Amino acid sequence: MILDVTAIDTYYGETQALFGVSLSVDAGEVVALLGPNGAGKTTTLRSILGLTRPRRGAIRFDGADVSRKPTHDIARMGVGWVPDDRRICPTLTVARNLSIALKRTRFRPWSMKEVFGIFSPLEYLVEREAENLSGGEMQMVAIARALLGSPGLVLFDEPSQGLAPKIVQDVLAIIRRLKDEGLSVIIVEQNAETALSVADRVYVLDRGTVAWSGLAAALRDDAGKRRDLLGA
């Protein structure tokens, strides 16, 4: 297992957001986190990154206990993050936004060129200030930025949000490619269909707890169960 999350309780201030969430991701595995608005999906990702440190429970990444490590160390160990609100620095150009993300880890490195190969529009946008990008373009920058950090595990928070269907397919293709190269992915989605088309396993969260977990195929194949857990 590249990532092991064991029974974490996470709080915002004194408000508890996660109640004993456990999940695991294997190398070369894509795991989807699904659930309604406010179920704790984003909080789970923030806990893994150490941005909102769980008060109880343990998180192991790549063989090491990271639950007490500072965020930048976790990132440097190879956890990449594509936040749901993109969080591109608006006053910097695309190129500068990407350049601050460039780093090496023990995992496969990505070059600017490679990334531009995937998101061809970016190449023409490099000199543009990020605040002048469209939503979809920003999302591309956010994903590119995560890749440039040479991650071994990428946390995608709503990657399809705001992207054209074709680009969503591209993103899914990247996820598959990461998987083929032995890297791992956690994908958080409101759009269950998109997530299920690429995930190996699924955790459904509800009100801060894991309501269901199992193989993605099981959900794909069982419409009734899908409806039960995820709505139409």
Place this chain on the structure above:
Amino acid sequence: MKIKITRRALLAGTAATAGVTAFAGPWKHNRVWAQRTDKPILIGLTHDASGQFANSGQDEQRGTIMAIEEINAKGGVLGRKLSYIVADTETTPSTATRIAERMINRNEVAFIVGAIQSGVANAIGQVAQKYGVVYFNTNSSSPTEAGKDCQRVKFVWDGTGANFANAAAANAVKTFGKKWLLLTNDYVWGHNTSKATRTTAVQYGADVFDEILVPVGTRDFSPILLKIQQAKPDVVAAAVGGDDFKVMRQQTVDMKLDRKPAWLNNQQDWPDVYGLGIDSVFGVFGTTWYHKLDLPGVEDLVKKYQARWPDTRIDVPGNVFYNGYMAMHELAKAIERAGSTNNLKVIRALEGHKMSARDRLQHGDAYIDPVSHHVQQTIYMAMGNDKPVDKTDYFKILSWVGADDAKDKNEATDCKLQPLDKTPSYEM
């Protein structure tokens, strides 16, 4: 023999013993000593060691200490040695009050010497008056010191702003012109000094067309200097003190305004100017003493100073040192004249006392005015030296004015000394 009981040594003992048993306090011993004639006479030195006037405070302290050491070397006073304690007044009157209270009540000093800033001098003077302790204000030159804030126990040794104004103004109207501008530091000394200057200057026909008030602590004088440059006065009579004056001078020289108009700077304290280079002295100003006065004994004093204080940044004694030094010597002499350390006797020995020019190392005789307790003395007019004989020769002495000509006439009306019989008496 040099007895040097500093505050440090004295209190170190105090603190150490206090922890062990019920310590009787140093003053209890003093009482015992009081009956014995070999008990040292304790002088409290209240010189500023920090704050705006620390530099000058330390300089006058050197003067006082050197005098004490000289007196002790000659066998002391009335056969008793002098010893002293020092405390930092922080150039803050409220601290000075506390220190005066402590020196008098706890250390039981016989006399207190030292002050630069008028607030500190007043604060100490008040406490001293309360207990009747003779206090020498060595270097505070606010005209109020010997005017409305005079005290029976307090003696003022420096020339005041009014003295310097009297000495300079008449001459300046004749030499430089009638269009005058006053530059006044916005506090008591500045106000009073400017007032005196204005009175004298107008008396001699000057037209004072403007007065600029400069807040204490002003850093940037350029707006003022630009204004002066635009107004083109003949004379700028500046009553700006301490650090403010230093900044102003620096900036005036930098803007090349130091030659024209003519600057009449009330007083120039040696520690404020020394080390800045001869070029930085500008304008005409007053002083009570200069180390290159062509008088017997002056050179001697310079040598003694250099031997005693080889490490200080100020290589030669100046007026501030001089005031401290002279005052201490006069205190010793007064005790001798009184034949006792009894304060009232010492005061009487001081009041009206005449000091010869020779003793004072000045050109004219001086006396302690019995009305205001102010030492009326020779005032020198000086300016920057264009032909210095060595690197300490900053001033060119232009002329001097005798004690009676420089005297501030207002002192007699402003000063109301407390009656002697209302002043507590003591003897140490």
Place this chain on the structure above:
Amino acid sequence: MDFLLYLLPHLLNGVALGLLFALIALGFMLIIGVMEVINLAHGSLFALGAYFALSLMTPDGGLKLGIAQLLFDLPIGWRYVIVLILAPIGVAVVGMGLEVCLRRTYGKDPLYGLLLTFGAALVLEELIRLTWGPTERFIPMPPSITGAVFIGDLIYSKYRFFASGFAILMIGLLWLFLEKTPYGALIKAGAHDSEMVRALGVNLTRLRLFVFGFGTALAAIAGIVMAPIWGVRPHVGVDAVVPAFVIIVLGGVGSFWGAVIAGLLVGMVVGLTGAYATDWSLIAMYILLILVVTFRARGLLGKKSVLEL
């Protein structure tokens, strides 16, 4: 017309002062931006810069090391250039030390940062007093930048032209640094969103340390350049930190050009009160502060920030 001619040097004066104020304020702002700390010790570090420069410029400054003698033997112009580099570095080290102390206050009420830096300001001032003495000092300047120039009938200080030019240069360099270098990108990104920057693997602790050092180095540079204008004394710091705050509030936190414009504005106000209401000139800054905070707490160009409590 005459009036305008009289006004001109005062305006020039205001501009020179304003540019230097802006320089002080920009360092102050960098620190607020990245650390959300109001650094009340900024002024003391400003003073420290001047004192370091004093020690390096002249043996009077109290530096007794043999190596320093090498420096004192250099021609004064070169010495000045070296001092402009070395002294800010020295102050930056002190600033970084302060940042290490400040770490314990991050995430708490910003008041703690304020109190701590207030204490630090007192301590630094006291240290300066002990090391260099309480009195006014002067830093010798290369003769080429001292003296006066004549503009027609009017005299103006050459040094002020130098100071303005230098301030413009520094502001320009700072802008280039922030806009064109990777460190600048990190600082801007860190100020905008520290969380994301951490998630990219940037050691925020180190970034903060660097920014604090950098901000205080700017204060030190301003202190050195300001020294011949304001003089050097231990408590000169208060006079630097108040305009910095006024400027930040006026210009808005995080607005580079806002700070520059506000700096010029404040410089102008101070220059003109200095000329036309001299006895009130020192209070002017405080009145300005009261007015600004009373009527425009959000600043002219500012965004919401830690300042709005």
Place this chain on the structure above:
Amino acid sequence: MLVAFAIFGTLPFWISEIGLYPYLGAEVLIFCIYALGYNVLLGYGGLPSFGHGAYFGIGAYAFGLAQFNLSSSLWLCLVAAILAAAFFGAIVSLFISHRRGIYFALMTIAFGQMFFFIASKWTSVTKGEDGLLNILRLPADFGFAAYPIQRNIPFYWFVFGCFVVTIIVLWRVVNSPFGKVVQAIKQNEARTAFLGYNVVLYKAAVFTLSCAVAGFAGALFAMAQGGAFVQVMNLQWSGVVVLMVLIGGGFVSFWGPVLGVVLYFVARDLLGVYTDTWQLWFGLLFMLVVMFKPEGLAGIWQGIVYRKQKPRSSASLHLLVMLRGR
């Protein structure tokens, strides 16, 4: 509490024995009054004022001026000093009461500096640098008898009386409904407003109150010193009271400021013997306190006491909390 009264109540009998002097005791008590009043603002109200020296100074000047121009009754002059400080405090509070945290702090600095500059400038009234001199320690006239308090020991007793009165008044105030509301505002201003309290008015009131106490202390200080000097109004002196209150532990204890003041003065007088740098050490101590123990000396003491009492039931804990007032 009893300890404090015991120590201060017997001070003149032993202070000389430990190498100090009664005058110092009086200054300590005066600053205790000042600091206790200040702590109602900072510790209870959570409002940091860095310009409180101004009101201390105003009190001192007002006492002197009242003595010279109004009346020779000690009580009237004291009342005048308190009213003057409260009046200016109230005016300032109009400007700053709707501010919090950093803006509040900076506004107090600005106003404090303004008062300081005005006091140094307005020499016809304040006598500027020379100081307002010859302020008398007027006899304390109780109607049936008048006691002279010119000498230091009687004066100490008088100040001690003032100290006791101040303690009683402030103790009542912090435990009164008003005190509770002020503490509530410190903890949660928005919530207090939503409970129907006029937060701005309460903040203004507590600011004014603490200014009045500062003015009272200032008046006593003027008596002690025999004069009013402008320096007590400057930023550094205003900062010193913040230092004393915080080091003493004003945030957690009513008595904290007293500890801070005693530490400050005694350290100043005793350590000042060994080192000129004692202000530096005090500043460093302050920084350490802010960093590691914002609760100050009182906090450390409470920490020790509470650790011992852990097994006790919550009810008796509550009793203890009530006894300590917090």
Place this chain on the structure above:
Amino acid sequence: MAEPLLILDRVEKAYTRGLINKQVTFRVRADLTFGQSAIVGMMGPNGAGKTTLFEMMTGSNVPTAGRVLCSGKDIHQVKYRERDRLAIHYHQSYQVRHFRRRKPSFMLESAGSDYPLVHLFDEPQFNTQDGYIGFMLDFFRKLRSENRLVFICLHPTAKYHLDILKEVCERFVFVAGGEAKEAPSLDALKEDTRFRSYLGDVMAVA
């Protein structure tokens, strides 16, 4: 008032780079008229200019050429603060862009409307798991029934997105290749090869 609700009168926006040798780096054109209330689905690849079009409709982004008339009023001549009384743009907060304002507000005319006539929903989130989709669709219909013009900009990345579009939208606009073109129905759009390539694999599901 019989004025059409919204007219994009040969509106064009072009961004250029270079001072002397100007190169167009981005261009979007539209010439469309919406006479009465409707729910319009809007689609198009990323960066094609949908958001720019929305910005021009709400008046924040000034077109290089052409006019936007909202109920007969040129929206760029309306006071800044009142423009959202004509057209309102609902977006994710990170999409806000700021544009320079050339004229002071008092020189402009007032909107003359109280509630926005044109509602532009930029990528609203539709999560099947909570029930908000239903409320949102109801809301669109309510707006339409109150004579408003509703735009929904949506990337159909899943089948249910297409279901939503089919269910509520009457008209469709596809922005691609620098141009906004209208189609009467989804099926008609599907004739367009560019639309098919935009949809990618979702086509298969649809």
Place this chain on the structure above:
Amino acid sequence: MALFEAQGLHMRFGDRVVLEDISLDFPEGRLSGIMGPNGAGKTTCFNVLTGRYKPTRGRVVFDGEDITGLPPRTIARKGVSRSFQLMNLFNDFTAEENVLVALPAMRQRGFDLIGDAMGDRDLRERAEAVLERVGLAGKGPELAKNLSYGDRRALEIGVALAAEPRVLFLDEPTSGLGTDAIARLGHLIRKLKGEITIVAIEHDMEFLFGLADSIAVIHWGQVIRRGTPAELRANPWVQNSNLGRLK
């Protein structure tokens, strides 16, 4: 007529429209719910209703009286009380003091500088009664910050209740609570329902649909749907979602 009413509320922060034409009414004695996704403007709406923000346009009417733009304290004194989403207790006070400060009788004595705040037996009894009402009997002497999370939530409501309101606004009362605690809270609110008028913002639909008499859905700063829980559930999309599966 409804006890509390909002008519055409508009709110802008700078150029941003935060609330758009919000009209709501809360009938006396009922529990009205407000729901909506994150960032939809629910809390802003609450803040306008309770006086923290002044609306750019529109009116807030309480018991026939226009209270628009009045400061929170004035509105609170008229009998409008609220709890907060992020816990807003007086942490260094005991539970009892928390409630005590909220009592209107205490408010009237607010400028009493000499009385003993804790000395009034009548007030303390009243405070104890409030604590008992929210299930915190006996926990009065406990410092608020030492209470368990659930107890703190209850105390939060207790403080709001102590003000003896006619309308009680609850901002996400269940946030951060586990299932058991939510059940207990539901029990408490059900007890209060009918006694006073309650308006609750809630994220937890199950909780809200089980309690509310009517619900308004807020999104994009507007009321996009209103109705009884049953009406809201009628929509097929809703039926297919989690909501549809609730009992």
